[in-house]
Amino acid sequence: MKLRSIIENGLLRFFLICSVISLSGCWDRNEVNDLALITAAGFDMVSDEKIELSVLVFIPKGGGSSDQAMESGNGGASQTLVRSAEGKTVADAMAKLQEKLPRKIFWGHTDVFILDEELAKKGIAGHVDFIMRHPTLRERGQIFVSSQKAKKVLKLMPPLERDLSEVLKELSQHKLGLNITTKKLAQMLIGDSGDCALPWITILPPENKEKPKQTIAYITGTAIFKKDKMIGIIDDSVTRGVLWLRNEILLGVITIKPPKTDGYISVNVLQAQSKLVPKIQNGKWIITLKSVSASDIVQNTTKLDVSNPVVLKSLEPLLAKEIEKRIKKARNQVQEEMKADIFGFAEAFHRKYPDVWNKKKNRWNEIYPNVELKFDTKCHIRRQGLTS
């Protein structure tokens, strides 16, 4: 009897549980075969009212068995597809785009967003809002501003990497230019100054003229934004100075020319850290950039004996000068000419002098171009390489 009641009870429970699963479950079930994997997206300005959303869709063909993979192996020409649609907003365009795609748009793996110059000049905040607000889009995705139409960039067929999103992701990982994710961009936009900067990409001229699409886009500089509107571009050597100010320097080669000899010495920066120290003195707003870096000598074309510690020590101030020169160049262009605070000066002052900041923050636009920049640069040359 007991066993029977347990079985009856159990069966009842079993069916109840099963009905719970079938009634409530599965509603967002998606097979991979039914998803359009979007690896990159581009936003273009078409007219004052309309924007165009282009997406790079991965085509999951030819993986199954080895011989199929061989066929599509050359060039990867059939691996990706670009589709685009116009709309009043990005979301509107996305809805229209879905009509043109048999599979469900899947944003989960979108790592790269490209904005075209026109759109950037008009203001990007509204479009970034979509990226931040949509639940499946990732805040990790990287944002670039392109000199050409984003659609054209997306249509490139990179010869080395899987697709363009992979190229741009890997390039920004080198940290030779700015590396801005959606999250960082949003933080800059709501920051104290509201000014931001994004990496600027252009299409690399193709080596093979017959296949004009077989090339990549690469980072050539930085687009500077006043609030959310683009106001100018700085080139990649100036960008290096920006990186020092933003404490984003990762690696780089600096070449110095020692006095009284011919030739150059190149050092490889291994480790660098910088910090902005604000100060308000007699009504004067001053920022000191404290930086410490360690580097190795990688090439020496002079007659100097770098194995001599004294010589090595004498090179360090030269190196500091060189670094300061780079930073000054960046400061001149961005702070004095464009008057955009992309270095985070506003945040630094806000943190150190919250009271003063609250009183003066409305006048920051006037104060900022006159903020004085001082340097406290420490350079260490650690090793002189194998030969000397």
Next chain:
Amino acid sequence: MVLVEQQTILSKDRLSIHLHDNVKKLESIYADCADIKFRYFLIGNESKAVLIYVDGMSNVEEIDNNLLTPLMRLELEKEPDIHALIENTLTVSNIKEIQTYDDVVSEVSSGNPIILIDHQSKGISAGIPKWEKRSLQEPTTETVVRGPRDGFIETLSTNIVLLRRKIRSPKLKIKSLQIGRYSQTQVVIMYIEGIADQTLIEEVQNRLNRIDIDGILESGYIEEFIKDHPYSPFPLMLDTERPDIAAASLLEGNVVILTDGTPFALIAPTTFYSLLQSPEDYYEGFIIGTLIRWLRYVFLLVALLLPSVYVAILTYHQEMIPTTLLISVAKSREQIPFPALVEALIMEVSFEALREAGIRLPKNIGSAVSIVGALVIGQAAVSAGLVSAPMVMAVAITGIASFLIPRYSASIVLRILRFPIMFLAGTLGLVGIMLALLTIIVHMCTLRSFGVPYLQPLAPIRNSELKDSIIRAPWWSFKKRPHWTDDYNKVRQPNGQQPSPLKGKE
């Protein structure tokens, strides 16, 4: 029930003083038993006697030389006295007097020949059984690289000897009882006095005594009768074919139940972690033992969850895996007509079928089946576009993982639980997997094996025992025995036995 009552009445009947009556009664008991032999003879040409034995279960040579020869050649001066015969005539070491019919029956069925003599109300039983038995072999399901290679066999007396040879102390106690109305299987409880808790021994005895069944053919029968939670899929007793595992458990205060007719001993109480331990953990170095234990814990989860996690991520959480991985999985799944859940179910079910077929078939055909299975499932199914290659990999790794669990009884449980988890993963995604895991863990927390919490020493936590479950600490650091129930003999070995160069100076 009537039959049982008759038997109990019979057992109380004492042997008659007349041989004629005894023989008549025994012949009626053994009617139509062609294998029971009655051998009539005269002791010293005068006194009538009968020898009763089962053909093929007693040592006939010994009967001839040590029972019949001395008795028949005896020169009688007066009525033969049982006591005198045992003391003076019969050259058999294991010998005893018997008084009831029931004794006769049980001795005869154990292979001990019986001698009944006219005008004597007692009989003689000679302990000289002999039958064909399997030689000691290494247990095929529990092989080790380093460690003893003997295994239990189907004969109880041999199994007891195997344990007695490992633990020679007279503190090793053996209690014997019979279970099964018809099979009358001998079952023994073994424990070490002073280490095993007395209440545990009583509890085991009580539970065994409650069993009323026609026959016990394997220790699995007993296990189901005395399990604490009869509906739980988890094994609440450890079964082993290895005497070293049984001996080690005895030394930790467990009770070993040996059953005649099967090489599988039951060990109670047990915990979940003991089911995940291999004897080799203790024989090889402790660092290796620890690492292999961790490997086993990881693959325990793999065996339970891998197909489910694969299904859940592929149908609900595609953003969770790296882009490149998703792309290659998407490529291989492009041609597959089934949803991931169905695909996983097909593969898992056919894998289980293959495994079952491989066990049932004779060894030489079994390997052929596995080759065919590997080709059909692995190669053909993928190239035919029925299942994707990553799925084959997931199933294969799951299969390997389930073989990593040293106890077969534990690995079957994981195999069973995998399927409901797969359904939950296919309907609720990772949430479903978490629900299933929670349910399993809560269930395991409620389990007890003879009063010992199943997840001890982690739940409830016992710090001193963690060194033999999370890791395998060196032997010289096991200072205390595991704590099963309230009263226990704490100290296993003294402190300070770690070897070091300083020891030489002492």
